[in-house]
Amino acid sequence: MTVRRTLPTKGRTLIGAWCFADHYGPDDVAQSGGMDVPPHPHTGLQTVSWLFSGEIEHRDSIGSHAIVRPGELNLMTAGRGISHSEVSTPNSPALHGMQLWVALPGRARFTAPNFEHYVPEPVTIDGGVLRLFLGSLAGDTSPVDTFTPLLGAEIVLDAGGTIELATDSAYEHGVIVDDGNVELDGTALARAELGYLAPGLTTITLRNTGTSSARVLLLGGPPFGEQVVMWWNFMGRTHEDIEAYRSAWQAGDSQFGTVDGYLTKQGTEFRLPAPELPNARLSPRD
Incomplete structure (x- = not known):
């Protein structure tokens, strides 16, 4: 399965509390065998599963x-520790779909x-539909x-459509293009590319420059x-935290x-x- 890592990148670790974003597929399950992720652990974060097509058993x-x-949110809070499996049906x-993580505050x-x-x-707005x-x-x-202020939405833009959204000026925002030709405040974004906007804006403009619909994920939150x-799969504050979780x-x-139930x-x-x-010692990021 082709997986595209859009966050973290070399230049950016977080957008608000969003700390991880993987974009995968569309994948022909008959050819690849689909997703089969055995039980694995998480700490100190939340996982957000968001699909565009297919089904996954959690x-x-x-x-x-x-x-x-x-179109359905599945939000798992790891907190002090959890394990889970994910298998396509x-x-x-x-x-x-997209696999997203949110960092929990201290x-x-x-x-x-x-x-x-x-x-x-679904909410119909001028220029498209959002969830x-x-x-x-x-x-x-x-x-x-x-646990921190967050924004997460799927937006489908009509062919040639433009959407202007009122936003919280305290938030930074990220836009990940799933499909289509999209401009974020006048800047063109490629498929699976992350567009970033710093705090201070009261509106965001998304424009579909193509002749068919386009789809993006909009993420945001205060720094x-x-x-x-x-x-x-661990989130901590020190190298010693990670060593302890791994052990x-x-x-x-x-x-x-x-x-229970995974085979x-x-x-x-x-x-x-x-x-x-x-x-080497793991270094903190912000």
Whole structure:
């Protein structure tokens, strides 16, 4: 499966509390076999699963069992520690979506793990349609609580359409193009490219310069203001945090629980081992 890493990049680690964004597909599951990610751990962050096509079965160590479908938010809070698996279902001839992570602030990074599911209603605006899954935008507000102010929305622009959105001037924003020819405040963006806007703006303009519809993800939030250490699936504040999380996962510590119901295609249980730490001290990023 082709996966395009759009955040973090060499020049930018965070947009608000958004700390990770992978864009994948569309992938022909008949050719690739689809997604099969065995149980693996997370700490200090939230995962946001957002699909454009296909289905993914989610299982986690707090007993959640859900199907991730297009246009539906699945938000998993790792907090002090969780593990989960992700497997595409037989109803996925094509798999296509975004995997996003949100950094938890220091006051919340040891919170209890949790899982939430929310289906936003499409909102028709001049120039297109949006689905708001986190925060507030265009007169709509998501009921999903977050630990820092966040904005997350899928926007489909009409062919040749232009959308002007009122935004919070305290937020920085990122736009990731899934499909189409899009300009962000006059700057053209390529597919899977991240466009960034610093705080201070009260409006954002998105323009579809193509002859068919275009789709983007809009992310935002006030600058996070904390340094983080992110390695593999762990978010901490120091190198020692990451060492401790890795050791606990490798030892099968109860911190991460057990994912019930996951079996490999051979019908056996399995969980992903952590890679070796690099031969250098992990440095904080902000």
